[in-house]
Every structure is written in C-alpha cells, then in structure tokens.
Amino acid sequence: MSSAKVINVVSGKGGTGKTLLTAVLADILGNEGYSVLVVDLDVFVRGLTSLLYFHRKETIQLTQEDKMSVAEYFIDKGDVEVSGKSKFSNERYRSFDVIPSVTRVDEVLNFKDIMPDDKQEAREIISSMLKRLDKGYDFIIFDSRAGYDELISATHFLSDITLCIEEEDDISKITSDNLVKQLEQDANVPIFRLTNKARGIRSENDLASRGIDYLGKVPFDMDVMESFGTAYFWDDISRTLYKSALARAWNNLSSKLQLNKPVTENRINLIGSERLEERLQFISLKDRVVFVYSLMITIIGLSYGIFGAKGLSVFWNEFGTSQSLALVIGISGVFSSMYLLLKRKR
Ligand SMILES: Nc1ncnc2c1ncn2[C@@H]1O[C@H](COP(=O)(O)OP(=O)(O)OP(=O)(O)O)[C@@H](O)[C@H]1O
Numbered sequence: 643m644s645s646a647k648v649i650n651v652v653s654g655k656g657g658t659g660k661t662l663l664t665a666v667l668a669d670i671l672g673n674e675g676y677s678v679l680v681v682d683l684d685v686f687v688r689g690l691t692s693l694l695y696f697h698r699k700e701t702i703q704l705t706q707e708d709k710m711s712v713a714e715y716f717i718d719k720g721d722v723e724v725s726g727k728s729k730f731s732n733e734r735y736r737s738f739d740v741i742p743s744v745t746r747v748d749e750v751l752n753f754k755d756i757m758p759d760d761k762q763e764a765r766e767i768i769s770s771m772l773k774r775l776d777k778g779y780d781f782i783i784f785d786s787r788a789g790y791d792e793l794i795s796a797t798h799f800l801s802d803i804t805l806c807i808e809e810e811d812d813i814s815k816i817t818s819d820n821l822v823k824q825l826e827q828d829a830n831v832p833i834f835r836l837t838n839k840a841r842g843i844r845s846e847n848d849l850a851s852r853g854i855d856y857l858g859k860v861p862f863d864m865d866v867m868e869s870f871g872t873a874y875f876w877d878d879i880s881r882t883l884y885k886s887a888l889a890r891a892w893n894n895l896s897s898k899l900q901l902n903k904p905v906t907e908n909r910i911n912l913i914g915s916e917r918l919e920e921r922l923q924f925i926s927l928k929d930r931v932v933f934v935y936s937l938m939i940t941i942i943g944l945s946y947g948i949f950g951a952k953g954l955s956v957f958w959n960e961f962g963t964s965q966s967l968a969l970v971i972g973i974s975g976v977f978s979s980m981y982l983l984l985k986r987k988r
C-alpha cells in the first residue's frame with residue numbers, strides 16, 4: 643500500500659462538481675507544498691483529463707508514448723505484461739500530477755473492456771494500481787464517476803477517506819444517502835459529505851439530523867460555472883468564495899481526522915463582506931463590481947438630486963466636502979472601468 647493518504651471523491655448522481663472540486667482541492671494542497679497525484683478514474687466522461695487537454699492548448703495526445711493511461715491499465719486488467727508498459731503517465735498540471743484516464747482525449751472505448759468482472763477483480767486492479775503509483779505522494783485523489791459500480795466499491799475499500807459530494811436538491815440528497823449506505827456495506831472507511839453549489843436552501847440542522855459526517859458547504863458561484871475549463875478559470879477561482887469555502891471544508895476534514903495538514907483559507911475580498919458576497923453569488927464577479935459601484939452612484943445621485951448639496955451632508959459631515967466625495971466616486975469609477983476594460987476579453 644502507498645504511504646500517501648488516498649482520497650476517493652464520489653457522488654450519488656452526476657454533475658455535483660466532483661471533478662472541479664478534485665482539481666481545486668489538489669491545487670490548494672499542491673500550492674501548500676504537499677505532493678499530490680490525481681487519478682482520473684472516470685474513463686468515459688474524463689472531465690479531469692479534459693482539463694489537462696485544455697491546459698495543453700488542445701493537444702490530443704495526453705500520455706507519454708511508453709507510459710500507461712488508466713483505461714489501458716483497466717483493459718489489461720492490471721497485467722502490465724500485456725502492453726509492455728510498466729509505468730503510469732504522470733502528467734504535471736499546475737501544482738499537482740495527473741494520471742490521464744485515456745491516451746488521447748477523443749478515444750472511444752468499449753465498456754466491456756474497461757469494467758472489471760466483479761468487485762474482487764476491481765479490488766485487485768485498484769490495489770495493484772496503488773502499488774504501482776510513484777511513491778512519495780502525500781495525497782492520491784481519485785476522481786471517480788458518479789453513482790455506484792464495482793470500481794467505486796473497490797476504490798472506497800482501498801481509500802483512507804471517501805468524500806461524497808452532494809447538492810441541496812432532493813434527488814441529490816436521496817442518491818447520496820443511497821450511495822453512502824451501499825459503500826458502508828463494502829468497507830469501514832470514513833465517509834464525509836460536502837454540499838456543493840449551495841444556495842442556502844438546506845439548513846445545517848437538516849444535515850445533522852441525517853446523522854452524516856458533514857464538512858461544510860461550498861456555495862454556488864456563477865463565475866466558477868462560467869469559467870470551468872477556460873484559460874482564465876484558475877485566475878478567477880482564486881478570487882471566489884468557492885476556493886475559500888473548500889479550504890475551510892478541507893481544514894474541517896484535517897482536524898476531524900487529525901491529519902495535521904491544514905491549508906490557508908484567506909482570499910482577497912473585493913466587496914468587503916463575505917455575507918453580502920454570498921447573497922450575490924448568482925451574479926458574476928464582474929457584475930458584482932458594477933452593482934456595488936452603481937449602488938454608490940445611485941445613492942449619491944438621488945440624494946443630491948432630491949435634497950441638493952445638503953442631502954450629501956448625510957454622508958459627509960461637513961458641508962463643502964462633497965467635492966472630495968465626488969472625487970472618491972470618480973476615482974473608484976476610473977478603477978472599476980479600467981478593471982473591466984483590462985480584464986482579458988471573455
Ligand atoms: N460551486 C459551484 N458553483 C457553480 N458551478 C459549479 C460549482 N461546482 C461545480 N459547478 C459546475 O457544475 C458542472 C459540473 O461540474 P463537474 O464536472 O465538476 O461535476 P462532476 O460531478 O465531476 O460531473 P460528472 O458526474 O459528470 O463527473 C460544471 O459546469 C461546473 O462548472
């Protein structure tokens with residue numbers, strides 16, 4: 643067994659945000675100085691491998707000639723004599739390594755070739771995969787496919803931690819509960835839940851009453867939604883609540899399991915209040931800046947228009963300083979306009 647902590651990221655239904663979360667978590671840990679490997683086990687959807695493809699400016703071939711992808715390993719049932727390749731292709735992606743699920747991003751695969759015959763075979767394949775992965779990693783994270791099958795069962799069995807990502811809607815809740823019950827039958831590995839795309843619909847009490855080990859909420863964020871996979875995604879993510887909420891969830895996990903591997907949660911907050919920003923999470927960052935600035939102009943403009951110069955003294959004690967106030971608004975205006983103009987074209 644590898645000495646790395648193995649984390650399996652799963653969800654009851656598809657699209658809850660496993661791949662995005664795996665990539666951002668790996669990058670948070672990588673930037674903190676930990677050595678992280680992500681394995682893309684979702685060989686058909688291959689979201690993480692697609693991220694690598696875009697990162698490499700749409701280079702189709704993702705693995706080195708003499709090295710293996712996850713799919714190749716599955717097809718050979720873990721027997722490296724078949725292909726003659728004995729090592730996985732560890733590809734650098736920002737601050738962490740990735741093993742791509744496929745050799746070429748557009749590869750078409752046969753379901754029967756990939757899937758193990760039963761849980762036992764799946765365990766053997768994943769266990770020998772873990773043994774083959776380069777030593778020296780602090781964390782190995784599996785980006786798994788949604789739902790349950792032999793592979794999910796095996797990765798859960800062989801991991802140190804399973805992270806189940808759910809959304810706030812009822813379908814997500816029931817599929818997540820069912821998956822967790824299923825996994826609990828397979829192995830006694832700790833399972834933690836994390837709510838993603840949170841809009842504040844479900845209260846923390848509800849989660850507690852379901853008796854689940856809960857790490858926290860990662861809010862829905864319009865910028866994250868719009869930029870996932872694009873060239874400016876990583877620039878954007880560092881400014882969002884998404885990243886700080888995920889860092890907080892990780893720190894919860896780290897302290898619950900006494901991993902002693904905390905990460906920093908700080909981020910630059912352009913608005914000043916995290917609570918206000920949470921309310922504005924459905925609006926993109928660009929629009930939020932415009933919103934706050936427009937609000938300032940509206941209040942000042944209306945006060946001046948209705949009450950005259952005296953109206954402005956509500957904001958500024960001494961009459962006569964409204965000129966300085968106008969100057970402040972003017973300068974903020976210049977900065978906001980420059981910010982929007984100079985930001986890379988979307
Ligand atoms: N917190 C969030 N706020 C807004 N959008 C999000 C958030 N998290 C994920 N998304 C969006 O949800 C979509 C699905 O994300 P992702 O591909 O990571 O999910 P997944 O669980 O890996 O899906 P699959 O089951 O297909 O593997 C993406 O468009 C992503 O940008």
Ligand SMILES: [Mg+2]
Nearest residue numbers: 660661684689
């Ligand atoms: Mg995915």
